Amino acid sequence: MIKVTVWNECRHEKEDADVQEVYPETIGGCIVDNLQPYGFDLTLSTLDDPAQGWPDELIESTEVAIWWGHRYHDELSDALIDKLQARVLAGMGLIVLHSGHHAKLFKRLMGTSCNLSWREAEGGERERVWCLKPSHPIAYNIPPYLELPQSEMYGEPFDIPEPDELIFNSWYQGGEVLRSGCTFQRGRGRIFFFAPGHETFPIYRNEHIIQILANAIAWAHQPHQSGWNLGNWGRPIPLEAGAPKQTYYKKPRKLMLAEKAEKAKK
Amino acid sequence: METAQQSAAALVLSCAALLSGQHHSTALQSALVYPALADFARGLYRELASSAAAPEQGTQPLGALLSQGSARLQPLLITTVARLEQQQSVEYLCFASACWLRYSMGFDGKGDTLVVEDALADQLMQNRLERWDHIDELTAGYLAIDGLFPAPLAAQPAFAERLAYWLCVILANGMGTALQILSIECRDYSARDFSTFASDKRTPA
Numbered sequence: 508m509i510k511v512t513v514w515n516e517c518r519h520e521k522e523d524a525d526v527q528e529v530y531p532e533t534i535g536g537c538i539v540d541n542l543q544p545y546g547f548d549l550t551l552s553t554l555d556d557p558a559q560g561w562p563d564e565l566i567e568s569t570e571v572a573i574w575w576g577h578r579y580h581d582e583l584s585d586a587l588i589d590k591l592q593a594r595v596l597a598g599m600g601l602i603v604l605h606s607g608h609h610a611k612l613f614k615r616l617m618g619t620s621c622n623l624s625w626r627e628a629e630g631g632e633r634e635r636v637w638c639l640k641p642s643h644p645i646a647y648n649i650p651p652y653l654e655l656p657q658s659e660m661y662g663e664p665f666d667i668p669e670p671d672e673l674i675f676n677s678w679y680q681g682g683e684v685l686r687s688g689c690t691f692q693r694g695r696g697r698i699f700f701f702a703p704g705h706e707t708f709p710i711y712r713n714e715h716i717i718q719i720l721a722n723a724i725a726w727a728h729q730p731h732q733s734g735w736n737l738g739n740w741g742r743p744i745p746l747e748a749g750a751p752k753q754t755y756y757k758k759p760r761k762l763m764l765a766e767k768a769e770k771a772k773k
Numbered sequence: 774m775e776t777a778q779q780s781a782a783a784l785v786l787s788c789a790a791l792l793s794g795q796h797h798s799t800a801l802q803s804a805l806v807y808p809a810l811a812d813f814a815r816g817l818y819r820e821l822a823s824s825a826a827a828p829e830q831g832t833q834p835l836g837a838l839l840s841q842g843s844a845r846l847q848p849l850l851i852t853t854v855a856r857l858e859q860q861q862s863v864e865y866l867c868f869a870s871a872c873w874l875r876y877s878m879g880f881d882g883k884g885d886t887l888v889v890e891d892a893l894a895d896q897l898m899q900n901r902l903e904r905w906d907h908i909d910e911l912t913a914g915y916l917a918i919d920g921l922f923p924a925p926l927a928a929q930p931a932f933a934e935r936l937a938y939w940l941c942v943i944l945a946n947g948m949g950t951a952l953q954i955l956s957i958e959c960r961d962y963s964a965r966d967f968s969t970f971a972s973d974k975r976t977p978a
Contacts, residue, residue: 735957741945743908744938754908756944761884 571600596694600727605704631657792948797836809952
């Protein structure tokens with residue numbers, strides 16, 4: 508059973524009546540409830556939980572993380588982002604939703620601003636999500652396109668590195684388009700960014716959206732543990748006989764200084 | 774009853790655990806949850822043809838398992854000679870020797886002093902101080918220490934080559950990464966039934 512942590516900033520739900528109305532169980536709660544039938548081992552955590560929702564044991568045990576955050580990205584400590592980044596590089600899958608495009612963790616992993624154009628039109632606007640790779644695991648059981656009657660426009664230019672795969676592309680009523688379902692590989696970690704999911708529209712109640720999230724979890728989960736992490740490894744002895752090798756090794760600084768002091772005494 | 778081989782295995786595993794960041798007071802059993810160290814233990818037991826993990830010493834603190842290493846290492850070295858004669862793999866055994874030599878250098882990864890209680894401690898330290906600057910001379914110096922390596926082993930070029938290799942890897946990378954390299958380089962990559970694919974998945978505790 509894949510261990511999934513749904514991390515939800517969960518402040519809109521405390522601060523905004525319109526969000527409470529759409530998601531009385533919170534956005535994270537809605538995602539967890541709707542993913543239950545897929546048989547994942549789901550944990551819900553939030554920014555206001557101890558350790559900002561990411562105690563060390565949870566970071567270590569999580570195999571795939573779903574990330575929904577918006578207003579308070581900057582509250583997350585850099586030390587926590589360091590740990591989460593390392594965990595992704597070591598193989599934790601990461602699914603970043605909607606406004607998570609500006610999450611510290613996502614920006615760190617992308618290395619770009621992750622800026623995009625946006626519009627929060629009164630009552631929302633129509634979004635049509637086109638599936639570009641029907642045979643991709645994330646597109647399992649997804650129709651050629653899906654219509655979201657109310658959505659927030661997220662449009663290009665979207666400042667991300669070239670995605671490894673573009674699975675979904677969105678068109679908005681206002682005419683803008685966005686690469687709305689992108690995959691990336693960082694170290695051993697698989698990352699999926701998925702744009703739909705504004706807090707005031709019931710997008711996470713759409714069965715296709717939930718199917719995409721379930722597919723993305725299965726895809727982002729490490730397929731096996733064989734192989735290695737991409738470490739900074741010294742190869743002092745070359746494979747080819749006769750090629751020059753490293754013969755001298757640095758000592759730890761503390762030892763070096765101690766030996767120097769000892770020498771000076773003599 | 775603990776065998777001399779189990780005692781030697783406990784010694785080198787303790788060296789590896791200590792130098793990869795475990796504290797002196799950690800029990801060997803607890804240190805063996807670290808996957809790369811557990812891989813080393815499995816590979817070493819395989820080459821020692823022993824399936825038992827040092828049961829009597831496993832619960833003692835690492836620090837208690839490290840004294841008189843040059844004597845306790847001997848069963849492991851004798852097995853190395855035997856396996857070399859039969860042209861069997863000795864990678865884990867060579868790593869084990871390198872591991873203990875690294876411990877005998879008397880400092881940990883941070884540069885803090887390790888007190889080496891051993892009959893050969895002075896000679897080992899002298900070799901390290903005199904020959905640190907060149908790995909081949911350093912290794913040759915260890916092989917020349919009287920009573921450390923059995924003569925047939927010290928004269929065996931294949932052993933000297935693999936010992937120098939693993940000592941280099943440990944010195945260049947530190948013990949933690951060296952254990953991972955050992956695990957990767959010595960893993961059995963022979964063709965497997967695809968059904969093992971699923972069992973390679975991680976199952977966190």
